[in-house]
Amino acid sequence: MTGIRDKVGQSGTRLPHVSRRQILIGATATGGLALAWTFWPRAYAPNLTAARGEHIFNAFLKIGEDGHIAMVVPQCEMGQGVTTLLPQIMADELGADWRTIAVETAPINPLYTNTLVVDEDSAVFTPRRLVPDFVSDVRGWARREWAVRHAVMLTANSSSVRMFEGPCRDAAAQVRALLMMAAARRWDADWEQCDTEGGFVTLGQKKLRFGDVAAAAALLEPPAEPVYRAASADPLYGKELTRLDLPSKVDGSANYAGDIRLPDMVFAAIRQGPLGATRLKSIDRKAGMASPGLLHIVEHERWFAAVARNWWAANRALDHFAPLFETAGTPISSGRIDKALAAALKADGYRIVKKGDVAEAMEGRTKVAAHYAVAPALHAPIETRTATAAPDGGRLRVWVATQAPAQCRDAVAQATGLAPSDVTLFPVMAGGSFDACLDHSAAVQAAIIALQIKRPVQLAWSRAEEIMRDIPRAPARARMIATLDAAGGIDALVARIAVPPTNHEVRARLFDNTPADVAQRDAAGTPDAVAIEGLARVYDIRHFAVDHCPADIGLPTARWRGNADSYTAFFTECFIDEMAARAGSDALSYRMAMLGKSPLLAHCLLTATSLAGWEGGISGTAQGLACHSMRGSHIALVATARPSERGLQVEQLVAVVDAGRLVNPAIARQQVEGGLIFGLAAAVGATTDYEGGIATARKLGQLGLPHLAQIPELLIEFIDSDREPGGIGEIGVPAVAPAIANAMFAATGHRIRRLPLSAQPI
Amino acid sequence: MTKFSVNDRPVEYRMDPETPLLWALRDASNLTGTKYGCGTGECGACTVDIDGEAIRSCMVTIAECEGRFVTTIEGLTRDRSHPVQQAWVADQVPQCGFCQSGMIMAAAALLRKNSNPSDAEIDAAMTNICRCGTYPRIRGAIRRAGRVLRGEERIAAAPPPGIRPADAARAVPALKAPHER
Incomplete structure (x- = not known):
């Protein structure tokens, strides 16, 4: 299928006008760049999975024959309400009944790239080697292309709505058009005369549930440009709807990374020593190995982990092992920080x-x-950094809250020697974050531990570790x-x-x-x-x-x-x-x-x-x-x-x-x-x-x-x-x-x- | 040594008796609604009800719980019907939600003793830490839950879990009951 569905998430409207000539200039002048661009894929397909009776329409929407609408949110829910806000935008454009909305987190896909953050913080996201400096339009365009290619699905910069309102609205408009087309075929009518309201396609007195036409609609070709719904008399947009995540957050059922339970899973605690160029120097093996409940230990160049049947036993074992670290160079201190700041101010x-x-x-x-x-x-979220990892044949599954899922997966892959495609990341809600979840240490550590002990493991940092190792x-x-x-x-x-x-x-x-x-x-x-x-x-x-x-x-x-x-x-x-x-x-x-x-x-x-x-x-x-x-x-x-x-x-x-x-x-x-x-x-x-x-x-x-x-x-x-x-x-x-x-x-x-x-x- | 009641069921934990209750609940009973935030009794994310008192479960060992009645967020109600849970949703209190089980357990214990607490009494009872900043809504939500307990107000803000598809379809025209398919 073609049309806007392939543009969703790429923020086409923000692309500068780049003439073919400009690209050629940029390309010729930088040699390898031309080659790289040639091989970058231009179109991406959604990689969602459908439950029984569910039909995938695009990267943001699925509709079930029972009438439920699954909305895909490509941002990390860390309390900001994004798993309500983006669905609210889509439900409004779709003409859905709010009570039929379900939310799923997005899989990693370039379609969900946050190009807005990439533009706003160009200094952060400009790959130095790949981008010519002298043609600013090309530079911006290349930066976005690079971000899309790397599926930079960042949650940052208060950008969720600013970035995704457009793509979500377009995705919903497309689905709405398809539903109306399918209904119009049944009625032998002109689809553009149809409307949607409360989860129904309507035409005069005629009504059909979304769920009834979903199967047929998913097979149709959408219009090339989005056709938006006329302003509703009672729009969902702007309403003080109750957040969809609240019921699960008042009965303890909301699952964070530390709430994942898997058969045979064990619990790990970790010590990482001082910030800086720190190496694990020694452990008191004799005292440590006698710790009650200890199952495994994992010695890493930079950290030491103990594994037990419950987290407290693992953390207590660490006390017995009393790991020692050595740090190269001048240790960090408040005095040194102050001096460096004062010196920089004078220079x-x-x-x-x-x-x-x-x-x-x-x-x-x-x-x-x-x-x-x-x-x-300090970030000091109440949830300390936590990740769950499980080996799965030659592959690995990881549950973690992350504000950059593709980069988290790649970090895990690089640290474990697995191919990125062999690492499956399950993004979960964050217990606070405040940008702490841009750090992927816990996911990487959990992955290394899981592969070494060959069983599912849940790693949680202690509060002391969270304070000492927070960047x-x-x-x-x-x-x-x-x-x-x-x-x-x-x-x-x-x-x-x-x-x-x-x-x-x-x-x-x-x-x-x-x-x-x-x-x-x-x-x-x-x-x-x-x-x-x-x-x-x-x-x-x-x-x-x-x-x-x-x-x-x-x-x-x-x-x-x-x-x-x-x-x-x-x-x-x-x-x-x-x-x-x-x-x-x-x-x-x-x-x-x-x-x-x-x-x-x-x-x-x-x-x-x-x-x-x-x-x-x-x-x-x-x-x-x-x-x-x-x-x-x-x-x-x-x-x-x-x-x-x-x-x-x-x-x-x-x-x-x-x-x-x-x-x-x-x-x-x-x-x-x-x-x-x-x-x-x-x-x-x-x-x-x-x-x-x-x-x-x-x-x-x-x-x-x-x-x-x-x-x-x-x-x-x-x-x-x-x-x-x-x-x-x-x-x-x-x-x-x-x-x-x-x-x-x-x-x-x-x-x-x-x-x-x-x-x-x- | 470690026999007590958790959410109205008798339990014996075959763990080190020095294990803090928090970890018995989370890692042995899989009652993960109770959260670890600090391990030193400061954040309150692990607050549970023990014999009617709001207690930081990271600060009591399972040995100390012998013979007592422990209630976690999962056991507060099975259907989110506690006035505190309902008020929490009606007033949109939670943000990230991580500290909220502890907050709700502390609020429920407070209201059980005093259904009409003053601001000072609420402040004294609610010493849990929240980083998202849900504080401004907490006094109001506790007062609202108090009104419900005293029979002055009714709220139905959070639906119970496990609504059957057929029941949902009866209430929502856009949904179809399974047998209709």
């Missing part, structure tokens, strides 16, 4: 963003500067330098940001399976545009520059909910607040004066301040303001916070968000609530120090994560909008810390320039 950086002429504008003028520091941020979001420092105009407004701004080039590390780990310490060393010193993203993005400042000062901190770093925006928003919003105070200006009007080119954010800011009863931010009010835009969404936040005898007390957060059109306002609200609380946790904790190569925190309670009693009153309002949907998963995170820091200044007169918030000077 030359790379100018990534440039507008106007900052050098000339600042020449001979009084400069105002401030220095900020942000600690590493955190990078620590960062910034020096913000401004010159002001006569009215105290910012005339020129230079932001120098010392931070490791995280995204090059991520690429090497994700696509080349480079060990984290090697990836860290290889990336050291390289510029990374994604690492400084979001700094003062929204403000219209005449002369403006952002420098990336790559810091070689020794500690590997990773992506995290909010990524770079989680620290750049802190630098920006705190500094703007300082400048407003210096100018004797209201933090609101000071910002508004610079938001001429960000009307949507300005609207959020006005709405939030009016909702919160903004008192001007003057001293003694305890109110602080911050705003931010990312991934097509905007947030303005008013925090009320003051010191108390129990420490920092955040009393209220008032947020106004413009995230464009909302597929499901209830889920959007959940995501913003979650983002705000994730931001709150990062403002007060979610970090660790490092000493001798190891995190000093070992227990969850040492991370300072908030409990219910510490949660402020939240007031969240969404701006009504018809705009294309913006990202919703991360927008709540970045503005929280600066809003609280600014509120603390209003309450106490002291500036906090550190994250987690601390009055300690830098």
Whole structure:
């Protein structure tokens, strides 16, 4: 079958216009590239399986003769509600009855490539060797081709709806047309006169269930272009439908990687030693082998695992084995990290963003500067990293939560010497993640253990292991330098940001399976545009520059909910607040004066301040303001916070968000609530120090994560909008810390320039 | 030494008596609704009901459970009908869901003793950690479940599991009962 079904997921509309001539130029100039492109397959077929009575229509939809509709979701459900959102879009376009929807996770297939993330984070996803630098259109096109070829089905960057709304809608429109065609044949009518509603094809008074025409419809040729359903009187899109995953999440039946049970399965625990170039040195074999319940041990170059009939026995055996590790090079420590960041800030950086002429504008003028520091941020999901693996003849089955399934499968294949086609990956829900599931260590380790002991095994990291071996979001420092105009407004701004080039590390780990310490060393010193993203993005400042000062901190770093925006928003919003105070200006009007080119954010800011009863931010009010835009969404936040005898007390957060059109306002609200609380946790904790190569925190309670009693009153309002949907998963995170820091200044007169918030000077 | 009742059934675990209850439930009984999050009693994901008290199951050994009555999320109800479960769905509390079994068991134990708890009582009882940020809905959902327990409100937010296809077809016109095929 041809038509749009072959284009689904390839995001055809986003392809730039590349003339044949441009491709030829690109190809001839790079030799091997022309050859590579020739052999890249152009069309991919769905690789779904059908249950009895089920008919496969395309990569996203199957319909059963009993009337159920199976919707295929190519993203990892990690709490963001994607297994409800994408089905909701499809059910709406299809004219389905919501009660007939079933959800399946997608198999690995290039059809599900997330080309949007690949475009947004081009620095991460551009394979260096394959792509010519000089023709930008070809470069973007080649990057997408490369991503499709590697089935980069990433769940990241709050992109699920932004990426898949189009393909899901097209897939549903195609199925709808086919159902109407099949019904029209029965009625001997014109299919374009038909409609769909509530799971029926209709024509006047005539009605046929989807299930009744599914078999015939699946054999028909769809129209070449999608024919969309006219706006319904009662659309599913925009409704506050109950998440489909909730019933299973209130009775304990939702299965995560650690809930898989297989015949003869055993349980493994692991020790991996310090971060860095670490090798397993020795174990106390005599003491260890006497451990009750011990079944197997697996010694790996970089880790040691014990296997028992239950996980606790396996983990206790590890205590007896007391594995010793040795780490080459200077061990990671907080002191060393701080020194490396400070040194990077003093050294030359790379100018990534440039507008106007900052050098000339600042020449001979009084400069105002401030220095900020942000600690590493741990993911700390409640589910520790877990994977289940089972040998299956010469093949292997793996159950794991992953945000990059094809890359996870490839990592397992590479580590075990199996062909990727001999590794079957079953993606399961993640118990949190916050981008931790871009790391595939647990899947690889479980696979190695399973093959060595020749039986199904479930590996779960202990909490201590999860804290010590988590690759955190990078620590960062910034020096913000401004010159002001006569009215105290910012005339020129230079932001120098010392931070490791995280995204090059991520690429090497994700696509080349480079060990984290090697990836860290290889990336050291390289510029990374994604690492400084979001700094003062929204403000219209005449002369403006952002420098990336790559810091070689020794500690590997990773992506995290909010990524770079989680620290750049802190630098920006705190500094703007300082400048407003210096100018004797209201933090609101000071910002508004610079938001001429960000009307949507300005609207959020006005709405939030009016909702919160903004008192001007003057001293003694305890109110602080911050705003931010990312991934097509905007947030303005008013925090009320003051010191108390129990420490920092955040009393209220008032947020106004413009995230464009909302597929499901209830889920959007959940995501913003979650983002705000994730931001709150990062403002007060979610970090660790490092000493001798190891995190000093070992227990969850040492991370300072908030409990219910510490949660402020939240007031969240969404701006009504018809705009294309913006990202919703991360927008709540970045503005929280600066809003609280600014509120603390209003309450106490002291500036906090550190994250987690601390009055300690830098 | 390790004989007790789990979800109203008598069990004897032939495991090391020092094994924390959590791992007997998960790895021997396959009651995987109870989750491991920290092993140190801090996150509360492993909360179960022991003789009416919400207890972190990673902090008690199976020896200490001798003769007691343990209820896990699987045994709270068989059909999601507990007012806390219903309120949790009605208020769309769960996100990733991993900590929610523990949250629900803690809330159910609280309401059994006090069907109308104050904010302070809720905060004192709900010390579980959630990273997705479901907190803002928890007080409201507990209050709603309390209203249901006191007979002031009825909710039917989460359907029971195992609905028969024929029953589903009776309620949903787009579905077809098996015998119709």
